[in-house]
Amino acid sequence: MSPDHDLFFNTEKIQPMSTKLIQIFVVLTFFLTACISRVETYQEFSKLPEPLPGSEGQLIFEESKCIYCHGIQGDGNGFLSDGLKPEPTDFTIAGLQDSKVSERWEKAILRGVEGTSMPSFPNFTPNQIRKLTDYLHSLSGSNG
Numbered sequence: 001m002s003p004d005h006d007l008f009f010n011t012e013k014i015q016p017m018s019t020k021l022i023q024i025f026v027v028l029t030f031f032l033t034a035c036i037s038r039v040e041t042y043q044e045f046s047k048l049p050e051p052l053p054g055s056e057g058q059l060i061f062e063e064s065k066c067i068y069c070h071g072i073q074g075d076g077n078g079f080l081s082d083g084l085k086p087e088p089t090d091f092t093i094a095g096l097q098d099s100k101v102s103e104r105w106e107k108a109i110l111r112g113v114e115g116t117s118m119p120s121f122p123n124f125t126p127n128q129i130r131k132l133t134d135y136l137h138s139l140s141g142s143n144g
């Protein structure tokens with residue numbers, strides 16, 4: 001083996017301790033910088049205001065799994081809506097200025113709609129159901 005060869009394979013041996021320390025220092029610096037910038041990013045995000053629901057009805061709609069099927073915008077495009085027959089109601093177009101619709105909707109929420117994937121929600125109070133239907137009507141711009 002030539003001396004050159006030895007040098008090539010034994011870089012460990014000829015590296016002085018200080019070089020190693022510098023390497024460790026550089027790696028640590030990178031690591032700490034990464035950590036600190038992550039903390040900063042998190043703090044920035046936590047300062048952003050959370051979008052608040054515009055009404056109690058909207059809050060109930062968004063927190064009661066309605067959005068799984070009817071979608072966050074109430075347009076029937078929730079992530080569970082794919083392939084459902086019949087499709088979840090699109091409340092952005094379904095609004096009719098008719099009190100009969102409200103009655104039908106209230107019944108649908110309380111008891112579900114037979115033969116469809118619309119589940120029943122028997123635990124809502126009449127007041128909550130009214131707030132829900134008011135909100136659903138507001139999605140199509142009607143107040144019926």
Ligand code: HEC
Binds near residue numbers: 086094104118
């Ligand atoms: C698993 C999916 C699913 C979930 C969850 C769901 N729905 Fe439905 N919903 C449907 C489907 C599908 C229909 C359509 C039934 C039909 O065409 O007759 C429907 C119909 C309705 C109707 C009747 C519309 C009409 O014109 O008669 C109302 C009101 C309604 N949903 C409100 C809600 C509310 C409020 C929630 C949450 C509390 C909710 N839904 C949760 C699938 C769902």
